[in-house]
Amino acid sequence: MKCRKCENKASVHMRQHKLALCKEHYLEWVPEQTARFIKKYEMFTPNEKILVAVSGGKDSLSLWDILVRLGYQVDGLYLGLGIDGGINYSHESQRLAEKFANENNLKLHVVDIEKEYGHSIPVLSESSHRGHGKPCAVCGLAKRHEMNRIARDLGYDVLATGHNLDDEAAVLFGNTLTWSGDYLLRQGPVLAGAEGLARKVKPLCRFYEREMTAYAIARGIEYIYDECPFADGSQSIFYKESLNLLETARPGAKLIFYLSFLEAKKAGNLFIERSVGHAHLHPCPRCGQPTSTPDFCSFCRMIEKAQTEAAE
């Protein structure tokens, strides 16, 4: 098949868009589309300072690459989680994030959870008893806390993550299966900021995972192929596989699922009343970030607990 834009042979075929492009035109198309989504969902303006959370994976490194190519002021943040899993997962992902930053002359902030708080994610997970023996819940909590802390302390206007359509559709699927109204109301390409909370954006939310893989490879970005070793057997992987079955039979199903949700939400047609907001927030007495739990925020509680247990 030929490229839609030139005479060359197409190298990326996107059935869901009925579009095929050669490598060169694909590498133009991705940033063009990203710029369109940034504008459409009012994510940020060229004057704002962006912090992109990079995990060393294809999505977040590609996002960084795209935003730089579009001319935005964007620095990176890597969080060292202390996960080994027999594949040296955290070390290897940090190495690749640093390599990308060095090669492109970009600024990368590195925060190591263990150095900062005394315990790695797997150790915190053991002592907190959250998440039934899997560290993912603790890891998510720590990542959100640290991303927001760095964005706020270093004066970034907005925090960008590399979530793609497959990630977003899987979360949406999970929240729909349980009709989790609060989560559904908060899910979207942009989560508005509030006093002490950075605005969060997901500029890749309309790209299929395989589109991001194709982009990273075509750009020659070296990224970590392995998933987090704890992701194996997780619910989100099961939802992704289920949606892929649907997608195979009905190309575009995933995109329609997500976009129709956004449309329905915008039109106020979600059948969930109540408005969303950051209700009843007060500053955590330990770290100062806004929290809705009484007294210390969940993150600081977890750290306190780990420190008490370590001292015992």
Ligand code: AMP
């Ligand atoms: P995940 O939750 O692993 O699917 O990652 C979703 C997004 O969170 C990634 O695209 C990154 O933007 C960000 N992220 C995940 N892990 C890290 C990390 N260790 N350091 C910084 N950002 C991360």
Ligand code: FES
């Ligand atoms: Fe956090 Fe796997 S537990 S990335």
Ligand code: ZN
């Ligand atoms: Zn072409």
Ligand code: ZN
């Ligand atoms: Zn706190």
